[in-house]
Amino acid sequence: MQSTLRELQGLSRDARFWTVLAVIALIVGLVGPFGTYQVLAVAPRLAYWAVVVLGTALTGTLVVGFIEGVLRPRLNKYLAALLAGALPGPLLAAMVALINIAVFGPGVTSFDLLTLGIYCTLISAAVTLVSAVLERPAQPDPAHAPPALLERLPRPQRGTLRRISVADHYVEVTTDKGSSLVLMRLSDAIKETAPIEGLQVHRSHWVALDAVRRSTRQNGRPALELDDGSIVPVSRTYIAAVRAAGFPA
Incomplete structure (x- = not known):
């Protein structure tokens, strides 16, 4: 957990990390997926997706990093990444559901929660797996x-x-x-x-x-x-x- 927190602290000081999150929030805010284009004006929609992207990214990075650190020594690199991305899906879905309740009111049905859970699990697993595939091999440190x-x-x-x-x-x-x-x-x-x-x-x-x-x-x-x-x-x-x-x- 300590190494995961250090990694998160490092990301928090990385301008590229925040730039990527800002671009993603801007794109989905303008596109308005999952019906948000029809029910929210531009400014509220951008704000809604900024909160969703930021909240799920930070939470996902923390939880996925911890789970992946536990699984990688025991499993194949890509299987560990896939599982580490999928397991936090329900937690991310619950977070998005709470944001939805705050924005749209408590009219979320069990079907909506189930669908949300499936989407969050699949997206989180896909992002983590792609990150593992694109990950560069660690370069040896000449000093050590x-x-x-x-x-x-x-x-x-x-x-x-x-x-x-x-x-x-x-x-x-x-x-x-x-x-x-x-x-x-x-x-x-x-x-x-x-x-x-x-x-x-x-x-x-x-x-x-x-x-x-x-x-x-x-x-x-x-x-x-x-x-x-x-x-x-x-x-x-x-x-x-x-x-x-x-x-x-």
């Missing part, structure tokens, strides 16, 4: 993509990247799930750490900034202590960069 370097590791070691160290002709890549040797140069390995923020602190060592617990000294020389307890030396060449990253060396 795993580092390419992890693809070189055995699956059991693919975790949160902590540090990289030179080991002869290999680099030892350490994650929160263990370490593995990869045949490549340190410079090439560092290029594949993005989007993890890290820093080369020695000609043989690179560390992820999130893994650094504090700066320290080892045998009188500057070093960094990582959250796994390991100590990584800092060479004189990289002291300025380490200090700039917020770790006094």
